[in-house]
Amino acid sequence: MNSGTSLQTGLERVELRALVVGAVALLLCGIGAYSRPDEFYQSYLFAFVFWMGISIGCTEVLMLHHLVGGDWGLAIRRLLESASRTLWVMLVLFVPILVGLRHLYLWARPDEVLHSPELQQKSFYLNVPFFLVRMAVYFIVWLVYGQLLNKWSTEQDRTGAPAIMRRLQSLSGPGIVIFGLTVTFAAIDLVMSLEPHWSSTIYGMMFIVGEVLSALSFVIVIAMILAEHKPFAAVTSPKSFHDLGNLLLTFVILWAYIAVAQLIIIWSGNLQDEIPWYLRRTAGGWGNVVLILAVFHFAVPFLLLLSRDVKRKARALGAVAFGVLIMQFIDTFWLIEPALRQKQFHVSWMDFAGAIGVGGLWIAFFAWQLKKRPLIPLRDPRVEKFLLQEERA
């Protein structure tokens, strides 16, 4: 299993299996959509938001790496680039949500809006045509960015011209600003507007941090799997895993910080517009999810990631990252579903089928993209420097 060709065949196998599993799961969901459409759309939105988060998070981490450099990014750069390409799949997979707008959003149902003065007040922003325009803008921005980042990176592989590095940097600076804004508004449109009476100014940041966290833990898991293979092992060292571990730790702390900041402010204010958000998310069994998140999304990974040994061992770090990824999955679920399944905690089989379906196609596309190019950006001047350092050490 140690040579480059076996890695290629491995990726091909993953691609094929993921494609089949994903297609089957989506087919099952399609059947479910006939019998229980509301439940299907609820599950599907969750699956979409979770996988979308990884695509966008990866693009953001990629730009961050271009901007600030650091050896940590060399190993995962191709993974991030391939993940940013999956935005194309997400564009296609967005169609069911468009179809189910009325099933999901109160503001998209004319009869509801007619009877609610509050929704009428918000209809300058929350209305279907404007929603479509905004979504189109987000996707165009994200796809153009993903396209440019990948195109110039391929160009760098081919020519190795130093000017490309500079170009990638000048693209990434404004890129982070633009992504910050588009992701914020996308989070407001897709998720926050499920409860149109509620708003929170920190919401966008909550999503940005969550998505970066998903992305980081995803690429760490993949890097752990690949680290045992030949071409990839050359650009990974305990030090690069250590740096990635620190980055993961930082974002785990940031996630908790934002969660606690919002809680303290809304809990202390105790206003009737705001507090229901927490009431819905703690009532009828949802409270147990909060407990799980507090312990396994923050306390456990935080304590584990303080240890130097955990961060330097690919397997240990990969295991922690996998746990964080699962928790991000649950966190996304907790952010979305209580808005739609009020009063009682409830999990549908379609929650899993949807996530597996979207995820299957996502991973198949990711694997396909990954094997198209060498796993290491060999002409990146930083890789050269890294290899020189390793040689000396």
Next chain:
Amino acid sequence: MKRHPLYGLMAEFETAETLIAAARAAREEGYRRLDAYSPLPVEGLAEAIGFHDRRLPVIVLIGGIVGCLSGYYLQYWASAISYPLNIGGRPLNSWPSFIPITFEMTILVAALSAVLGMLALNGLPMPYHPVFNTPRFALATRDRFFLCIEARDPKFDREKTKSFLASLHAREVTEVSR
């Protein structure tokens, strides 16, 4: 134990590398009571003189836990036990409101234990120490590196140790009086 008239022998070096090499050589020779002095932290020097002490992080961890628990208990006890007051219908144990002070107390006690622990383990403040009697020791805070083999070392012998130190590329070797 009989007190030796000398504190020890001090060798001066011009580079960190020679100092580390000398410290290693002295350990290999069997000397155990030695200390090195440098104007900047030198990586690997502490290991070379055989220094192992992992207590500080543990002290800080304990400090943090003590601060965390006492910070929370202070608020809980004052608000729920000692003088319960209904403030705006909030529960007596208003745990979300108690998070910030609990956090600050954790940091405060942990940081105090880091600084005081470091000073205590290092035995500072120590206004007088025999090594300051070395004539050129002021350079230890400028650009020179020193290695001292103390007289209480069982292998210490005025003449033998002196010639051993001189053989380690020392710039000069001086006796350190008490």
Next chain:
Amino acid sequence: MATEPLKGSPHLVPAPLIGPGYDYATVTDKISSIVLTQKTPRSWIFGFAVAFFLLMVLMFAIGRLFLLGVGIWGIEIPVGWGWAIVNFVWWVGIAHAGTLISAILLLMHQEWRTSINRFAEAMTLFAVSCAGMFPLLHLGRPWMFYWLFPYPNTMKVWPQFRSPLVWDVFAVSTYATVSLMFWYVGLIPDLATIRDRSKRRVSQKIYGILAMGWRGSAAHWKRYETAYLLLAGLATPLVVSVHSVVSFDFAVGIVPGWHSTIFPPYFVAGAIYSGFAMVLTISIPVRKVYGLEDFITQRHLDNMAKILLATGLIVGYGYVMETFMAFYSGSPYDKFMIMARMTGPYMKFYWALIFCNMVVPQFLWSTRVRSNITGLWVISILVNIGMWLERYVIVVGSLARDYMPTMWYRYSGTAWDVATYVGSIGLFLTLLFLFLRYLPMISIFELRQLVPPEKRPTAPGATRATVEG
């Protein structure tokens, strides 16, 4: 963003952090000579005189406050928090850059922090002193300040732990304590250096006592480095928490314009923003006067400008979110608040702050602006002004426009407000001038670690081994 020298094939070595030609000895002598032998520059004497005069203004203003009470300030219910709280938040914010430069950049192995960290930490300490003063002066009976602490008293009541004002007491006093320790621990080896270079008996004694008998033992260094790293690890979340708690002072209340969940991260970013601006405002003239261009290089200024830009953008994001949510939420009070800011009695302040905090930093995208020292200095001052105005708009703007029009009020500070504020700058500058004169303003032992390998002494066999008896 494109200026960071590429670490690629043509130039594998990044721009130097220390001017050419320095070795351990010359680095030591250059910095310690400022404290020990150099003639005090005229500009120092002049600057100190001005600062000391302002300090006297502060003393006078405080004296009058103690005699007559807070009525000499412009505060009047409903605007119970005026200049004093604005100044408090402004100073705490400035303090944060120091800890950030020291702690976070240390954890991130950013070596460029070395020549500015000591100086930034000192700035932290002095800014916290200025900050802590204001809420105390604001108490009405400042001599009863100890009531804020939980201690068993005759009335048997405790401080109200659900109130962010009590959180503030803990946050700010923890912050002051930890920054003092961080700064002092960092100073110990350098105090020993000064002790050993000093020729005069008195200064030998004073620096000797302060150095606590530091002798540079390898075991000591090892524990020292561990402690310093742990302190940095503790100080980093502390900085974030302190300004978050300051933001809770506002956000926990239900006043429109205050009760916003983005306040904690947005206040923290604003704090770092104003703090870095202050580091630039001070370090640019200081490096000129003391000829420290070799240690505080162009690269330092460039990096600080980039951080200024990044944090400025987060602050701008905060403004955008606040404005958007006011309209999105559909709450008439929130919407009114934003309109009152933009078109109300304090609109000049609002638009000035938008200019200073959102428009001005955009110039920092350009490499040319970042390498223009005068331009950078002007921008840093504008940012300082903008951040003061931001707090003014938040504090005063919201209180002056409460839920009920009967509770509206037109607030403006009095001459005594101005005197206390300007006086606090005097306190800050006085402490800063004393620091520059009497303590090593750049960490000498850390600078030694930046000496390039070829400048370090080598060739061990070349020296003669002599034995003295």
